[in-house]
Amino acid sequence: MMTPAPLFERAALIGLGLIAGSMAHAMREGGLVRRIAGHARSAETRDTAREIGLVDEVFATAAEAVRGADLVVLAVPVGAMAAVAAEIAPHLAPGAIVTDVGSVKQSVIDAVAPHIPPGVHFVPGHPLAGTEHSGPRSGFSTLFRNRWWLLTPLPDSDGAAVERLAALARGMGANVEMMEPAHHDLVLAVTSHAPHLIAYTMVGVADHLRQVTQSEVIRYSAAGFRDFTRIAASDPTMWRDVFLHNKEATLDILGRFAEELFVLQRAIRMGDGQQLHDYFTRTRAIRRGIIEAGQDTAAPDFGRSAGPAA
Amino acid sequence: MMTPAPLFERAALIGLGLIAGSMAHAMREGGLVRRIAGHARSAETRDTAREIGLVDEVFATAAEAVRGADLVVLAVPVGAMAAVAAEIAPHLAPGAIVTDVGSVKQSVIDAVAPHIPPGVHFVPGHPLAGTEHSGPRSGFSTLFRNRWWLLTPLPDSDGAAVERLAALARGMGANVEMMEPAHHDLVLAVTSHAPHLIAYTMVGVADHLRQVTQSEVIRYSAAGFRDFTRIAASDPTMWRDVFLHNKEATLDILGRFAEELFVLQRAIRMGDGQQLHDYFTRTRAIRRGIIEAGQDTAAPDFGRSAGPAA
Structure with a gap:
């Protein structure tokens, strides 16, 4: 077995539910990311994440979690995206890729894009995968296998950033497709x-x-x-x-x-x-x-x- | 393993689709019936049933299939029940139990009961089990396990006949419940x-x-x-x-x-x-x-x- 170099040095997962948890498992299993930071709004979720070792470090705020991350994944309900984007914006590392896993794309773009500073790449996404369970214990590494991961890049999205994110999704077993947000x-x-x-x-x-x-x-x-x-x-x-x-x-x-x-x-x-x-x-x-x-x-x-x- | 005596000597399955086929497999596996006759309207279904040995004997008409049977199962679409009942009525053996597996009960009772001769016991039933597949190859012996088999006896239904049918359903792994047809x-x-x-x-x-x-x-x-x-x-x-x-x-x-x-x-x-x-x-x-x-x-x-x- 060849172990490829990780695609990202440090991922920050904002929200630690089913999708983020499954990403953590899949990214580790595939050696796709060197280190994973995480944040959840609820103290109970953070405690559980620490207890089961879901990610390498758990932070009490999203702002702390994204520091130094070259990949930031917004995995919160669609209605919470704007507030999270506003909070993390000043703390994003130059060159970082920000993506999300929201089930709606146009309204997430409207909520998040205005906050993204120059030099940071926002590439909206949506993995079509899930179960009826939720919470930090519900994730598993094979959730994305043979499922679609839709990316809806913006007209000015950086091609290399889109491709790096697509490689991450494929590394977790998903098939990647590009689509217009609407x-x-x-x-x-x-x-x-x-x-x-x-x-x-x-x-x-x-x-x-x-x-x-x-x-x-x-x-x-x-x-x-x-x-x-x-x-x-x-x-x-x-x-x-x-x-x-x-x-x-x-x-x-x-x-x-x-x-x-x-x-x-x-x-x-x-x-x-x-x-x-x-x-x-x-x-x-x-x-x-x-x-x-x-x-x-x-x-x-x-x-x-x-x-x-x- | 104790092998109990069969509950019925000869069953006649009218219709050889998913439910009847699964009953044939389950009745054999459980040693519940000594001999199984079958009929399907389509020659293709009859040929397939013969080819795979679904039942012991396949007949071209429902009238022939029910001769000498102490159990007759009407496993045809609800709209076909009346015609089948009319056809088999003169050929039913005295003391036989006739049941059906239709998903609607009142209209099946209206369609079938008037044709049942005195001395034959009609006990309507409905196994809540199925898959999206149909036809003589779709049946399997475990279809009824841990599923409900509802019986909707008529006011004048013979208690012993109801109990014998219930025992058959339980023998195939189902849970039996009695219910008013409406x-x-x-x-x-x-x-x-x-x-x-x-x-x-x-x-x-x-x-x-x-x-x-x-x-x-x-x-x-x-x-x-x-x-x-x-x-x-x-x-x-x-x-x-x-x-x-x-x-x-x-x-x-x-x-x-x-x-x-x-x-x-x-x-x-x-x-x-x-x-x-x-x-x-x-x-x-x-x-x-x-x-x-x-x-x-x-x-x-x-x-x-x-x-x-x-």
């Missing part, structure tokens, strides 16, 4: 934000029915409902911020969804079996596409494992 | 039918967007959308029939769902972060309930396997 936000509204809101809604409906008890819903959830509950268990703060910061695209998709739902409701009411059958046949083909693209397995009932092979 | 249909509308329609709708929406290509939807599906596609890949004929035969309960839940969705859409539009956060915190608790009830695992990204341990 297009990113629309693609994610379809593939992630609207599905999450719909899952939250479905779980919420089940929660307040009178005739069907919650224990019955839980007991018989394997009949389909269960598939919604995993994503409806995702971190509430993170998702509140996603919806508030990708408002237009999400509302657009939800509007289309409501229209489509009404068409199918009407087909049920009218007893139009042919329309239902045609619709369900089309959606089946999309599932096959996902399996062929290696983003899920054909094993019945998912059969997914925590770390899908690359 | 309550069953409402519970399933919440836990299964509405979620399936919503998943079909979400996948359908993604399918006809212009600005986001289908290849992008597939590529980036792991961000949440993927969780919808599994259940939206389920058998189109089966599901068409479910919606048409559990129309009222499904439309009721879908109506509630649309209301709830609009409330959340409005919260996004108004920027009401507190309402979103409260909602998402509530739904997270339901997920925990499902894990505690053993109907899913807490392993990140599902971590499910085809045959969950009992």
Whole structure:
């Protein structure tokens, strides 16, 4: 085994949740970064991070954590990005690369870019990976394997900085793709934000029915409902911020969804079996596409494992 | 290992898809039935069943298959139950138990019960188990393990027949529960039918967007959308029939769902972060309930396997 030189001397992870924690594990495993500093707002999270040795040094403030770092990763909820960027700006090392892992890109760019001093490279990013768990203990090194890491460089982003960050993502097992920020936000509204809101809604409906008890819903959830509950268990703060910061695209998709739902409701009411059958046949083909693209397995009932092979 | 006497001498499986096939495997593995006959409407399915030895004998008609059977399982789409019941009625052996595995109970009872001759016991049932695959090759013996098998006996159902059927379901690894047919249909509308329609709708929406290509939807599906596609890949004929035969309960839940969705859409539009956060915190608790009830695992990204341990 060849051990390549680290891509970065010192990484600072701002936020120590699922994504930052998984990055810490993956960066260490791959020898990608020489030293990892970290900061979390909550003292409890910082204590846990110290206890499990998640990073090399834990700092009480973001400003301290970024000192001397050539890589800074903003891994906080989207709504907290602006405040963090303002706090760290005066302490960023010249030539440092700043990136983020937010699920929305345009609003993060609007929040962060104005604070970035000249000579520091801001390259926004978004790893499409996650689980329903959160917190400093939830990370694992294989989270990014065979998943996409989207980078949305700005028109004036430094090409070498973008490439170095892409190499880091690839080193953690991800596939890297470049995208326009606005297009990113629309693609994610379809593939992630609207599905999450719909899952939250479905779980919420089940929660307040009178005739069907919650224990019955839980007991018989394997009949389909269960598939919604995993994503409806995702971190509430993170998702509140996603919806508030990708408002237009999400509302657009939800509007289309409501229209489509009404068409199918009407087909049920009218007893139009042919329309239902045609619709369900089309959606089946999309599932096959996902399996062929290696983003899920054909094993019945998912059969997914925590770390899908690359 | 003690080998108990079989519960039935001769089972007839009408329909040879995922559920019947899994029953054949599970009944054999458990030594629950001495001999298994089968029938499928499609010649291709019958040929496959013969080729893989799914059952002991394959018949071209349902009438032939049920001759001499003390257990008859109707495992066809809900919309086909009436015709099958009419066909087999004159050929049912005295004392036979007839059950079904349909996802809707009241309409199956309405369709089947009038055809059942005196001296034959009809005990409707519904195993809450399945995968997105269908056809004679899709079955496996552990499908029912740790899953619920709901029985909805009629007021005049024979107690001994109900108990014998319950023993069979338990022998295949399922947990058995009795339920009123109408309550069953409402519970399933919440836990299964509405979620399936919503998943079909979400996948359908993604399918006809212009600005986001289908290849992008597939590529980036792991961000949440993927969780919808599994259940939206389920058998189109089966599901068409479910919606048409559990129309009222499904439309009721879908109506509630649309209301709830609009409330959340409005919260996004108004920027009401507190309402979103409260909602998402509530739904997270339901997920925990499902894990505690053993109907899913807490392993990140599902971590499910085809045959969950009992």
